[in-house]
Amino acid sequence: MNDVETLSPQAIPTGTMNKAPSIPRLRVGLPLGPTLRTKGVGMMLLVVVYALFIWAYAINQKNELLVRFNELRELHETEMQLHLIELAAFRDITEFFLFIDSEQELRPENIRDQIEALQQRQVAVIERYPEIAPTFAGLSHALAEAIINPGRKALADVGIQLAATQRYLEQLAKELALYQKALSDDYYALGDAAAMSSLLFGLFGVAGIGLVAMYFFTGLTRDIKSLERRLDDVVHGYRGAPLPIRRKDELGQLTHDVNRMVEELAQREEDLDLERRKTFQQEKMAAIGTLAAGIVHEIGNPVAAISGLLSTLQYDLGQAPMGHDDRVERLQMVQQQVDRLAAIARDVSDFAVPQSGKRELLNLNGLVENTNRFMRFDKRLRNIEIVLDLNPGLPAIYGVSDQLVQLLMNLMINAADAMEGGQSDVSKISISTFRVGADIGLQIEDSGHGMDATTLEKALDPFFTTKGAGKGTGLGLPLCYTVANEHGGTITLESKPGQGTRARVILPVDGRAKPRTEQEMAS
Ligand SMILES: Nc1ncnc2c1ncn2[C@@H]1O[C@H](COP(=O)(O)OP(=O)(O)O)[C@@H](O)[C@H]1O
Ligand SMILES: [Mg+2]
Known part of the structure; x- marks a missing residue:
């Protein structure tokens, strides 16, 4: 039998049912970082910027290739022309020597015609390709000589110059061909490099974006999964430690909210x-x-x-x-x-x-006497001396008698429990009533084992008990507190280990519940 179990039914105060505290519907926010949406948009922007970069790179490479290509084409054309000129020179030489070797009489006007035709062709070539003009310097000179001094010797000189020019042109064409080859090799190398680097950029870009996306979605999935598991656990009764919050986006907020929900759920269940x-x-x-x-x-x-x-x-x-x-x-x-x-x-x-739980005018002294008389039948109080010191001049108080009886019984039983085992020589409970200004006081003092500071601090907590299983419920003092509170009063405990305990209840005579939360406890 524990103390509460010995109480009579009507002594249970009716006003102790507390409503479960309503949870404020405030949204407690985390310091938010970039949201999932922002991250998505950011990722898309990154892809677009990267694509633009690759595009710009490809355009640049293409332009470079185009420049090389144009250069090559021009070179090719030049080479073709050189060959043509070379061919023409070769033809001229052949014609010229045929002309010299012919049995024809070398009349100055014939020679002049021939030389002028050559000069015209040379001028036409130089007009088109002024850069090869120096090549023709020797030939021009020989031609000019031949016009002034037509004869076999001048013609032979022209022939020699023609042959030299042709050799020179041939040499030039060879060099050009070599240069062209080098240029085209370079062109192909550049083309290959452009293709390869574009490919690599593309591959690395795709791989990089893929990796970022994979990392992002893996994290997201992991967090969603753990949240899902946690919710499942909560459904099955989990009320333990909160999930660690690893992110500052919507999912982080959700995790935070779930943690809060679990916390509040646990509190509510308690x-x-x-x-x-x-x-x-x-x-x-x-x-x-x-x-x-x-x-x-x-x-x-x-x-x-x-x-x-x-x-x-x-x-x-x-x-x-x-x-x-x-x-x-x-x-x-x-x-x-x-x-x-x-x-x-x-x-x-x-x-x-x-009896009703209604407030009525009560005689506290009478209530103490009745309770004392009744409690004497409790075997825990049998060997205890109970001394009453009741002030006869007490005014009547307005209160609920059941509740006040309940309070007194609990305090008496706690006092008796504290003396169980008879550590002290005299087992004595002193109950007194007195006036405290306009209020009235009720004091229950015992000579029991008392309480240390920690016990005293926790004594009013619901379910706190130092008594063995089946003996204490830890609900006695919380109940006394509620009763005193509902009568607009206070309860104060004073105790020292080995020196007994004094419980003092102060009640206003009007007994109105004006909640006083202040609790003084002195040890
Ligand atoms: N008069 C007292 N003397 C010593 N300890 C006390 C006294 N009254 C209360 N206590 C301590 O406070 C605890 C809580 O008391 P209470 O709320 O009445 O619960 P219970 O009596 O069921 O343990 C007790 O377990 C005891 O340790
Ligand atoms: Mg008790």
Whole structure:
């Protein structure tokens, strides 16, 4: 039997049911980083910028290739022309020597015609390709000589110059061909390099973006999965440590919200559990009270009958002539015990009759006396001296008697429990009432083992108990606190280890519940 279990049903205060605290619907935010959307847009921009870069690079390479290509084409054309000129020179040489070798008479006007034709062709070539003009310097000179001084010698000189020019042109064409080859090799190399680098850029870009995307989505999937698992665990009752928050985007916020939800769920369940246990206790008490009332009622009748019969028997024996008879004495003793039984039944029934939880004008002293009388039947208080010091000048207070009885009983039982085992020489509980300004005070002091600072600090916490399993519930003092609070009063505990405990309750006479949360505790 623990202390609460000994309480009568109507002594359970009706006002202790607390509503589960409503959770504020405030959205507590994380310091938000870039959102998922921003990350997506950023990634797309990155892809676009990279594509633009590759495009610009490819255009640049193409232009470079085009420049080389044009150069090559021009070179090719030049080479072709050189060959043509070379060919023409070769033809001229052939014609010229044929002309010299012919049996034809070398008349100056014939020579002049021939030379002028050559000069015209040379001028035409130089006009088109002024850069090869120096090549023709020797030839021009020989031609000019031949016009001034036509003859076999001049012609032979022209022939020699023609051959030299042709050799020179041939040499030039060879060099050009070599240069062209080098240029075209360069062109192909550049083309290959451009193709290869474009390919590499493309590949690395795609691979890089792929890696970033993979990293991003892997992280996202991992976090979504762990959130999903956590939610599943929560559904199956998990209320433990929160998930670590690794990100600052919407998913991070969601994780944070889920953590908060779990925390609040746990708090709410704890509150509900507390309420459930309180309700259970109340119902248990009510059931025991009803049972007790029934039993007391059933006992009352036979006790009354026995008492009546005893009186009759005593009277009859008293009438007998033999004078003193010790049977009368024994019957008187039986009568005393029956009276005691009747008194117990009366007291229990006083407490068992359901009373309203309404506020009414109460005499605190009377309440203390009644409770004390009733509590004397509790075996824990049997060997304890209870001293009452009640101030007769107390004003009536406005309050709920059940609740105040409950408070007093709990404090008395705690006092008795503290003296269990009889460490101190005198087991004594002093109960006093007094005035404190306009308020009234009720003090319960014991000579028990007292409390150390930690116990004292936690004593008012629900379910805090230092008593063994099945003995303490840890609900006694929280209940006292609630009752005092609901009467607009306070409860103060003072205690030192080995020096007993003093519980002091201050109640305003109007008994109005004006919640005072301040709790003073001195050790
Ligand atoms: N008069 C007292 N003397 C010593 N310790 C006390 C006293 N009253 C309360 N306590 C301490 O406070 C704890 C909480 O008390 P209470 O809320 O009534 O729960 P319970 O009595 O069921 O343990 C007790 O377990 C005990 O350690
Ligand atoms: Mg207790």
